[in-house]
Amino acid sequence: MAHAATHDHDHHGAPKGFFQRWVMSTNHKDIGTLYLIFSLTMFFIGGAFAMVIRAELFKPGMQLVQPYFFNEMTTMHALVMIFGAIMPSFVGLANWMIPLMVGAPDMALPRMNNLSFWIMPFAFILLLSTLFMPGGGPAGGWTMYPPLSLQGESVAYVIFAVHLMGISSIMGAINIIATILNMRAPGMDLLKMPVFVWSWLITAFLLIAVMPVLAGAVTMLLTDKYFHTNFFNAAGGGDPVLFQHIFWFFGHPEVYIMILPAFGIISEIIPTFARKPIFGYRAMVFAIASIAFLSFIVWAHHMFAVGLPMGAEIFFMYATMLIAVPTGVKVFNWVSTMWGGSMTFETPMLFSIAFVILFTIGGFSGLMLALAPADFQYHDTYFVVAHFHYVLVTGAAFSIMAAAYYWLPKWSGNMYSETWGKIHFWSSVISVNVLFFPQHFLGLAGMPRRIPDYNVAFANFNMISSIGGFWFGASQLIFLGVVIHCVYFSKKKAADRSWEGAKGLEWTVPSPAPFHTFDVPPVIHDDELAHGNTEH
C-alpha cells in the first residue's frame, strides 16, 4: 500500500534558506516540528517556574521569593504549561501525523497553519513580558477570577495574550477538522481512521466550541477593567460567580482537550508493542465522543463550594461520576489489548503503561473530588493539586513523551538510545510519584494550594515533594539529551516501519518522512491499517 507515497517527493524538496524554510513554511511536517520545539521550550520555562515554587515550599517560612512573586509563579506556571506546552505539543503531533495517517498530502489550509503557529511565540512573549512590567505579571491564578485578577496593570497584556492563544488554537482546530473531513485518501473511511485521528477530530470540535467562550469571558474582564462595565462587578450589579460559570464552561472541556489526544496516542502505541489490534476499536471511538459530550455538562463541579442550589450540586456530582464509565471502557480496552499480547517494553510502551496506571490514579482522585459533600473538605487544597498533576503530568505529559519516542524514528530517520530512553523513563516515573503522591496527604491534612508559606505540620511531605520536583525536573534534561542525540548524532538508522508491530499509513513512507508525502493518494489495503478490519 501507499506505493504512491514516495515516487514524486524529490522533484521539489524543502526550501533552502532558513527564513523560507521555517518562517514562511506551509509544510505540515515543518510546522509540526516548530510546534514541538516551541512546546518543549515552554515546557522547560514552565518547569523552571515550578522549580521556584518547589524551592520556596521546600521548608516552612519565607525563603527565596516574595509572596506576590510566588503567586506570579503559580499563575504563570499554569498558563505556560497548559497553553504553551501541553496544547501546542498535541497540535504539533497532529500536524506531523494526521496527514500521514489519513494519506493526505498536507493540512487542508497550509497558510493558515503557518499563521496558527506564528501567533503563538508572540502571545507568549507578550505574556512572559508582564513579569518585567511595573506592578508585575498576573498573580491571581490561571483561572483569572475577578476581582482578584483585575488588580495590577498588566491585565490588558495578559488578556491580549490569551486572545492570541485562543485564535491560534481555534485556527489549528479548524484546520484539523477540515483536513480530517475532506483530505482523507480514498478508502480511508471514518471508522478506519487511527484512534489518534479520531481523538483529534473530537478534540478539535471541543476547541471551536469552548475557546470562543474563554475569549468572551476575558473580553468581559477587559471591559470591566477599562470600560466601566459591570459584568462581574458586584458593586455595579454584576456577579463575580458568573465569571466562574463561564470560565469553567470553557475550563472543563479544556481539561479534556488536554487528555483526549493523549488517549489517541496511547491507543496507537499499546497495540504496536502488544502486537495485537486494539481491543474494541469502535468502543474506544464512542468512549472519546461520550467523554467529550459529558465534558459540557459538568463544569460546576469546580464550584461546589460557592453555594450552588442543592439540585445543581446533585446534578453536577452525578454527571461528573458518569464520566468514569466511558473512561473505564478505555482503561479496560487498553488492558485487554495488552492481555495475551506478545509484549515488549520499549520506552514508548513503558510510558504508555505508566500512563494507564497513573492516569487512572488521577481519575480516581477525580471521582473523590466529584463527591459534592467531600469536595467541601478537598476544595482548594493540595489534594486538588495532586489530582490534576496526576492527570496532566503522568497523563498528558507522559503521553507526549511516549509519542515523541514512538514517532522520533519516523521524524528524524534515526533510532534514539533505548538505554537512555529507559533511564529517562524510570527516573521520571519514580520522581513524579515522589513529587505528587505526598501532595494527596498534604491536601487531606488541610494544606491550602497557592500559598508561599505553611504550617510546620506540613513540613515533611513538602520536603519530600520538593526533592521529587527537583529530581523530576532534572530527569527531563535527559529527555532533551536523548532527542538531540537522536536527531543529530545517532548512528542507528530507523527502518521505514520502525517498530515490528506498527501498522498504519505513516509507517509505509520512508524514515525520515520525505518533505512531501502522498502527493498522489495511496492505495489503501485494509489489512495493513491498524484498524482496517473493522468487522472482527
Added chain:
Amino acid sequence: MHATTDADTGARRKRARRTALIAAAFAVAVFVISIVQMLKV
C-alpha cells in the same frame, strides 16, 4: 484502485475551505453569544 486526479484534489480542497468557513462561523457565533447572553443577565 482509486485514480485520483488533480481535479479531485482541487475539489477536496474546495470542500475543505467550505468546512473551515462553517467551523469559523460557528466559533465566531459562540464568541458573540457568550457575551450577548451576559448582557441580558
